[in-house]
Amino acid sequence: MSLETKKPNLDSVTTINADGSRYAIHPADVKGKFTIMRRVTAAILLIIYIALPWIPINGYPAVFLDIEERRFHLFGITLLTHDLWILFFLIAGLAFALFVLSSVVGRVWCGWYCPYTVFLDHVYRRVERLIEGNSLKRKQLDKSPWNKNKLIKRGSKWFSFLIISLILAHIFLSYFISLPKLWEHMQANPVDHIGEFLFILSFTLVFCFMFGYFREQFCIIMCPYGRFQSSLTDDDTITVAYDYKRGEPRGKKRRIVPELEPAPEPVGDCVDCRRCVNVCPTGIDIRNGIQLECVACSSCIDACNDIMKKLKRPQGLIRYDSVNNIESGERKILRPRTYMYGIFILLGAVAMFYTLKSKARPFYADVARLEGSNYVSNEDGVRNMFSFEIINKKNEAMSFKIEPEASEEIQFTDTGSITIPKGETKKFTMRVFTTKQGYEGAKDVKFNIISSDGSTIILKQRFTGPNQFLYKGTAGQDESLNTNK
Ligand code: SF4
Numbered sequence: 001m002s003l004e005t006k007k008p009n010l011d012s013v014t015t016i017n018a019d020g021s022r023y024a025i026h027p028a029d030v031k032g033k034f035t036i037m038r039r040v041t042a043a044i045l046l047i048i049y050i051a052l053p054w055i056p057i058n059g060y061p062a063v064f065l066d067i068e069e070r071r072f073h074l075f076g077i078t079l080l081t082h083d084l085w086i087l088f089f090l091i092a093g094l095a096f097a098l099f100v101l102s103s104v105v106g107r108v109w110c111g112w113y114c115p116y117t118v119f120l121d122h123v124y125r126r127v128e129r130l131i132e133g134n135s136l137k138r139k140q141l142d143k144s145p146w147n148k149n150k151l152i153k154r155g156s157k158w159f160s161f162l163i164i165s166l167i168l169a170h171i172f173l174s175y176f177i178s179l180p181k182l183w184e185h186m187q188a189n190p191v192d193h194i195g196e197f198l199f200i201l202s203f204t205l206v207f208c209f210m211f212g213y214f215r216e217q218f219c220i221i222m223c224p225y226g227r228f229q230s231s232l233t234d235d236d237t238i239t240v241a242y243d244y245k246r247g248e249p250r251g252k253k254r255r256i257v258p259e260l261e262p263a264p265e266p267v268g269d270c271v272d273c274r275r276c277v278n279v280c281p282t283g284i285d286i287r288n289g290i291q292l293e294c295v296a297c298s299s300c301i302d303a304c305n306d307i308m309k310k311l312k313r314p315q316g317l318i319r320y321d322s323v324n325n326i327e328s329g330e331r332k333i334l335r336p337r338t339y340m341y342g343i344f345i346l347l348g349a350v351a352m353f354y355t356l357k358s359k360a361r362p363f364y365a366d367v368a369r370l371e372g373s374n375y376v377s378n379e380d381g382v383r384n385m386f387s388f389e390i391i392n393k394k395n396e397a398m399s400f401k402i403e404p405e406a407s408e409e410i411q412f413t414d415t416g417s418i419t420i421p422k423g424e425t426k427k428f429t430m431r432v433f434t435t436k437q438g439y440e441g442a443k444d445v446k447f448n449i450i451s452s453d454g455s456t457i458i459l460k461q462r463f464t465g466p467n468q469f470l471y472k473g474t475a476g477q478d479e480s481l482n483t484n485k
């Protein structure tokens with residue numbers, strides 16, 4: 001039974017055999033400074049993913065996408081559904097940040113920060129390693145016939161995957177429903193909360209499938225970001241690269257007896273040990289050049305450095321470097337495309353900052369003309385009816401003062417203050433009136449909505465009425481009702 005790692009090539013994907021079947025990758029263990037740094041990064045990210053729904057900011061979890069109330073709480077800012085266009089800036093900003101990152105350091109996001117890699121490499125693969133052993137043992141288990149040992153190991157592994165996936169699905173759900181509610185639903189009959197139950201069930205199965213079986217296939221053939229790579233990077237991009245000038249021709253240096261043997265062909269520093277291939281989680285050979293499948297995890301760097309250390313040769317045969325630097329010793333980190341992406345990020349960040357600043361108020365207020373009515377005019381004057389909506393976004397009750405910018409001719413009724421419980425919406429109407437003598441035609445009126453914590457929103461609405469000259473010249477006319485229906 002051959003346990004040799006398949007020899008990767010540039011014409012086919014290692015994980016797919018010639019007959020279309022799956023070739024399972026079992027990356028070998030690796031030690032080194034990049035592996036340690038990646039593990040620490042992953043641990044911090046895992047803590048962040050898990051903790052975000054638990055950290056309260058302004059009375060709500062740091063990230064809480066409250067589908068039921070149609071409100072989105074992001075680090076202390078509450079967005080309503082009609083504010084969601086702001087997320088365009090956020091998503092566009094993140095996309096351009098990724099573009100800059102990719103143009104400078106290639107697919108480093110994939111290998112170091114992507115949640116998919118973090119869960120796959122640092123949770124599921126660690127558990128698999130714990131149960132089934134190192135890469136050699138896992139390969140042996142793959143090839144061995146079904147027996148008691150294989151049944152126990154595979155059963156334990158999939159049972160563990162199921163439990164981890166179940167926990168992850170609950171953590172994922174806590175981004176959408178509050179923790180107390182989640183806890184309450186977890187203890188209730190699933191039939192009473194069938195939506196949440198199906199969410200948990202489907203995500204548990206999806207996580208199990210993706211992280212337990214599909215694995216690196218997603219990064220290689222499905223991830224849209226991975227497909228962008230060739231257009232985002234160029235020969236100046238710093239990426240995981242093999243120094244072929246130093247490494248080739250690969251092979252072991254032979255000791256010879258100079259008097260008896262001719263001088264051997266000179267060889268490079270690569271001893272063709274294939275350690276870099278054995279540790280690669282996407283099954284490629286980085287010595288074949290930069291490839292789309294490389295997720296820049298840096299395992300091959302650590303693996304090769306380890307070999308170089310043992311051979312007492314300089315480290316960095318595989319390293320973070322650019323193709324141009326390896327070929328001609330020229331390194332150019334900032335290029336026109338980097339500046340261009342940077343300018344886009346800056347513009348997006350400024351737009352988002354100002355938009356979020358205006359949306360960061362603890363309440364939302366709007367005024368519209370009362371549905372169906374335009375204005376009422378009679379001998380006494382002209383009357384408009386305005387409809388207000390105030391949403392208290394805070395996690396505590398707040399009172400609001402409605403202060404119209406009154407003038408001599410325009411008067412308001414029903415002004416005053418209103419208290420709105422936490423998270424609730426209040427709708428009310430207000431009459432705006434002007435006497436016939438004071439009427440000067442249609443004009444804008446302003447309202448200051450002031451919350452008990454001192455925030456103010458200024459609203460504007462058009463006060464409408466009849467043509468002032470016709471109206472004032474028709475004294476004694478009966479009350480007329482104009483509607484916009
Ligand atoms: S680990 Fe280094 S020495 Fe070994 S095959 Fe890869 S590049 Fe060559």
Ligand code: SF4
Nearest residue numbers: 280294295297298300
């Ligand atoms: S080639 Fe190296 S950096 Fe790229 S995925 Fe494989 S091990 Fe990771």
